[in-house]
Amino acid sequence: xxxxxxxxxxxxxxxxxxxxxxxxxxxxxxxxxxxxxxxxxxxxxxxxxxxxxxxxxxxxxxxxxxxxxxxxxxxxxxxxxxxxxxxxxxxxxxxxxxxxxxxxxxxxxxxxxxxxxxxxxxxxxxxxxxxxxxxxxxxxxxxxxxxxxxxxxxxxxxxxxxxxxxxxxxxxxxxxxxxxxxxxxxxxxxxxxxxxxxxxxxxxxxxxxxxxxxxxxxxxxxxxxxxxxxxxxxxxxxxxxxxxxxxxxxxxxxxxxxxxxxxxxxxxxxxxxxxxxxxxxxxxxxxxxxxxxx
Numbered sequence: 001x002x003x004x005x006x007x008x009x010x011x012x013x014x015x016x017x018x019x020x021x022x023x024x025x026x027x028x029x030x031x032x033x034x035x036x037x038x039x040x041x042x043x044x045x046x047x048x049x050x051x052x053x054x055x056x057x058x059x060x061x062x063x064x065x066x067x068x069x070x071x072x073x074x075x076x077x078x079x080x081x082x083x084x085x086x087x088x089x090x091x092x093x094x095x096x097x098x099x100x101x102x103x104x105x106x107x108x109x110x111x112x113x114x115x116x117x118x119x120x121x122x123x124x125x126x127x128x129x130x131x132x133x134x135x136x137x138x139x140x141x142x143x144x145x146x147x148x149x150x151x152x153x154x155x156x157x158x159x160x161x162x163x164x165x166x167x168x169x170x171x172x173x174x175x176x177x178x179x180x181x182x183x184x185x186x187x188x189x190x191x192x193x194x195x196x197x198x199x200x201x202x203x204x205x206x207x208x209x210x211x212x213x214x215x216x217x218x219x220x221x222x223x224x225x226x227x228x229x230x231x232x233x234x235x236x237x238x239x240x241x242x243x244x245x246x247x248x249x250x251x252x253x254x255x256x257x258x259x260x261x262x263x264x265x266x267x268x269x270x271x272x273x274x275x276x277x278x279x280x281x282x283x284x285x286x287x288x289x290x291x292x293x294x
Contacts, residue, residue, distance in 0.1 A: 003221030003233045009214040011240025014087045015248070016210060017079050019203050023192040025080040027185060028207065030178040031193070032075060035208025036171040043212065044168055056169070060159055067155045068170035074148040081141040087245030088253065092131070093145025094238035095264050098231075099124045099271060100146040101153055108154060116274035120267040127263035134256040163219045167212065231275060235268065 020028050056064075081090040099121050105111040113121065132138045159166060185191035194201050222230060242261075245251045253261075 002217045003225060003230060004236065006214045006217035006221060007233050007236035008240065009210070009217070011237040011244075013078070013210070014082045014090070014241050014244045016203075017082045020200070020207075021083065022196065023200075023204065025076060025083055026181065027192065028079050028083075028204070029072065029076045030181045031204040032079075032207040032211060033072070033171050033174045033178040034182065035205050036167065036211045037175050037208070039208035039212045040164060040168040040171060043164060043216070060161070061169070063155055063159050064161070064166065064169045065173050067152055067159065067166070068173040070148050070152040070155065071170055072174055074145060074152060077141055077144045077148065081145070085249065085251065086141055087241055087249055088251045088257075089135075089139055089141045090145060091238040091241035091245060092139060092261065092264065093142035094149075094241070095235070095261075095268065096124050096128070096142065097146045097149055098234070099267060100150040102271075104147075104150045104154055114274060116270055120271040120274070123263050123267040123270070127260045127267065130263065131257060131260035134254065134260060163215045164212070167215060232272065 017028060020031075023031070078090055078093075081087070081093075102113065102117055103121050106113055128139065128143070131142075156166065161169070182191065182193070186193075192200065193204055221233075246253055
């Protein structure tokens with residue numbers, strides 16, 4: 001139930017970010033960083049304390065800095081995609097993310113693709129080409145989301161820190177940039193915080209809670225259920241995002257675009273069936289670590 005709830009909350013994000021208008025995507029991102037630090041610091045102070053900070057070390061802090069840059073790109077791109085009426089394309093990014101992660105493992109870590117994985121990745125590549133023709137350009141939002149989160153997962157593989165603590169460090173790294181940007185907005189009169197009413201300010205502050213709660217639920221699920229179950233649950237979020245984009249926001253889904261998504265779904269079926277045949281003890285260490293650390 002924790003895993004399902006985590007992915008359902010992530011899937012409902014396209015309904016939340018538009019509520020923060022007229023704040024621009026970068027302002028929303030800055031508030032998300034700021035309030036994430038506040039919320040996570042409170043959680044850690046109550047539940048776990050702060051003694052672990054001393055054991056971070058330079059190497060781990062460096063990796064978390066890279067992870068912070070990648071997740072900020074991911075967050076910012078997602079907020080921009082949703083608030084610009086391209087929810088379906090954002091869902092595509094998370095549909096192809098598992099396949100992109102496998103491709104990155106081959107390119108970066110030198111791992112070898114199994115036959116089924118190679119077929120799945122190839123089909124996904126064809127799907128992206130079809131969607132590029134349909135959109136009239138490469139689906140940059142989807143590709144940015146997929147590759148930024150895929151690279152984020154690879155970096156986090158080497159960190160060995162749980163999701164909440166990692167989020168605390170990553171958000172803290174981004175905090176000075178967020179504070180400076182928000183201060184500049186306030187000084188120039190461009191900030192919407194406090195100017196659009198109490199409810200708007202509360203929604204901006206709520207970005208910290210919406211970031212931390214699903215991550216905590218995911219962490220609780222990751223240590224209690226099998227990796228196979230967790231892998232299947234991950235498709236809940238982009239599926240819900242896709243449905244919200246089509247049926248709630250009424251985004252266009254012409255036949256050519258639907259054909260591209262159908263190929264992506266076919267690739268995911270092949271990929272998932274192949275993963276189901278593989279005992280968890282044989283799964284790559286990067287996958288086990290990612291599931292454990294969120």
